[in-house]
Amino acid sequence: MRFVVPFLFIVVVAMASPAAAQWNGAAPPRVPRNSDGSPNLNGPAPKTADGKPDLSGVWRPDRNQKCPPDGCPDNQMSEQFLDLGWGMKDGLPYQPWAADLVTRRTARNGQDDPTSHCFPGGIVRLHTYPAFNKIVQTPRLIVILSEREVTYRQIFLDGRPLPKDPLPTWKGYSTGRWEGDTLVVESSGFRGEDIWLDRKGSPLTDVATITERIRRVNYGRLQTQLTVNDPKAYTHPFTVTLNEYLEPAGELMDFVCLENDKGGPDFLGK
Amino acid sequence: MTRPTLAALFVLLLAASAHAHHSFAAEYDGKKPAMFTGTVTKVEWTNPHVHFFVDVKDSAGATAQWEFTMGAVNGLFRRGWTKEMLKPGDTVTVDGYLARDGSHLANARTVTLRDGRRMSGGTMADDPPN
Numbered sequence: 001m002r003f004v005v006p007f008l009f010i011v012v013v014a015m016a017s018p019a020a021a022q023w024n025g026a027a028p029p030r031v032p033r034n035s036d037g038s039p040n041l042n043g044p045a046p047k048t049a050d051g052k053p054d055l056s057g058v059w060r061p062d063r064n065q066k067c068p069p070d071g072c073p074d075n076q077m078s079e080q081f082l083d084l085g086w087g088m089k090d091g092l093p094y095q096p097w098a099a100d101l102v103t104r105r106t107a108r109n110g111q112d113d114p115t116s117h118c119f120p121g122g123i124v125r126l127h128t129y130p131a132f133n134k135i136v137q138t139p140r141l142i143v144i145l146s147e148r149e150v151t152y153r154q155i156f157l158d159g160r161p162l163p164k165d166p167l168p169t170w171k172g173y174s175t176g177r178w179e180g181d182t183l184v185v186e187s188s189g190f191r192g193e194d195i196w197l198d199r200k201g202s203p204l205t206d207v208a209t210i211t212e213r214i215r216r217v218n219y220g221r222l223q224t225q226l227t228v229n230d231p232k233a234y235t236h237p238f239t240v241t242l243n244e245y246l247e248p249a250g251e252l253m254d255f256v257c258l259e260n261d262k263g264g265p266d267f268l269g270k
Numbered sequence: 271m272t273r274p275t276l277a278a279l280f281v282l283l284l285a286a287s288a289h290a291h292h293s294f295a296a297e298y299d300g301k302k303p304a305m306f307t308g309t310v311t312k313v314e315w316t317n318p319h320v321h322f323f324v325d326v327k328d329s330a331g332a333t334a335q336w337e338f339t340m341g342a343v344n345g346l347f348r349r350g351w352t353k354e355m356l357k358p359g360d361t362v363t364v365d366g367y368l369a370r371d372g373s374h375l376a377n378a379r380t381v382t383l384r385d386g387r388r389m390s391g392g393t394m395a396d397d398p399p400n
Contacts, residue, residue, distance in 0.1 A: 260314055
């Protein structure tokens with residue numbers, strides 16, 4: 001997405017102490033430091049007591065969207081939040097009906113996006129939605145707390161299989177295993193109608209399975225190779241790479257969208 | 271005191287695209303920037319967006335109430351905002367983008383506070399984490 005910026009109306013904004021106010025500002029223990037004492041986010045990824053990579057921390061999705069010099073008109077966010085197929089030569093491999101659906105959804109500027117109406121976003125958008133997540137890791141269970149809608153995700157590491165006939169949910173059912181330094185997570189059991197993979201409206205259906213290969217590349221970055229296998233909506237499986245960055249002194253803060261939602265008349269289901 | 275300035279600067283943007291978690295593009299027009307100065311009458315410090323209301327006088331002296339939206343509470347807090355910074359009675363200057371529907375509603379891109387500080391309305395990038 002490109003912006004052309006003949007802005008006469010240039011707001012040169014000296015942002016007042018942006019991002020300075022973190023929740024109490026406490027840095028996590030064992031953070032590698034540069035010689036000047038600042039956190040070295042390029043330092044090595046930490047390990048847990050049992051020798052596995054430690055994914056714990058507060059993470060925020062990538063902000064790789066290109067903005068004009070005076071800033072985006074709106075939040076700078078992940079390109080994949082807007083279009084999960086960003087960077088792919090031909091975009092996502094939609095089935096014809098799905099391509100038609102995305103065209104219609106895009107034409108409405110995201111008005112019908114479930115997340116615009118305070119619904120959960122599903123696990124793909126957990127990696128792209130501009131809000132913080134906290135990973136809490138134990139040997140047999142990983143919990144991801146999301147400040148968006150104050151929700152949770154569980155990834156079971158205890159060897160259980162995926163259920164054959166799961167209750168369909170927004171985030172599905174997830175099991176994981178370690179392959180070297182990579183956490184491999186398989187998920188299924190998604191609601192079949194309401195989950196958008198991006199702001200364009202790329203769909204996810206009830207037959208979908210999602211595989212995430214999650215690796216803490218260094219202290220400050222999580223990288224996920226995420227594969228969607230959904231033959232109802234896509235002609236073949238596709239894989240995208242999503243980055244998330246550590247907020248070393250960050251903390252979750254409630255984002256309860258329904259507090260004062262003025263989203264207008266186009267609510268889902270109405 | 272309220273400076274009676276409604277300087278709505280409509281300028282050409284060859285192309286713009288805007289998206290928000292709450293669909294900026296659906297509600298606001300990135301091609302219609304505007305600037306307002308007036309007196310705050312009400313603040314709703316809530317999610318998913320902070321809303322505040324400002325009485326703005328036009329060049330003829332008539333007062334109209336405008337509603338402005340900002341980002342989510344957590345994003346604003348991370349930029350250094352607290353709810354004490356914006357109170358009824360404050361004189362503020364706001365620049366932002368007008369609503370598509372032509373109502374007295376705009377997205378606040380920046381807010382110049384009563385003490386002169388200019389704060390992001392939470393619709394631009396946060397700083398990187400380190």
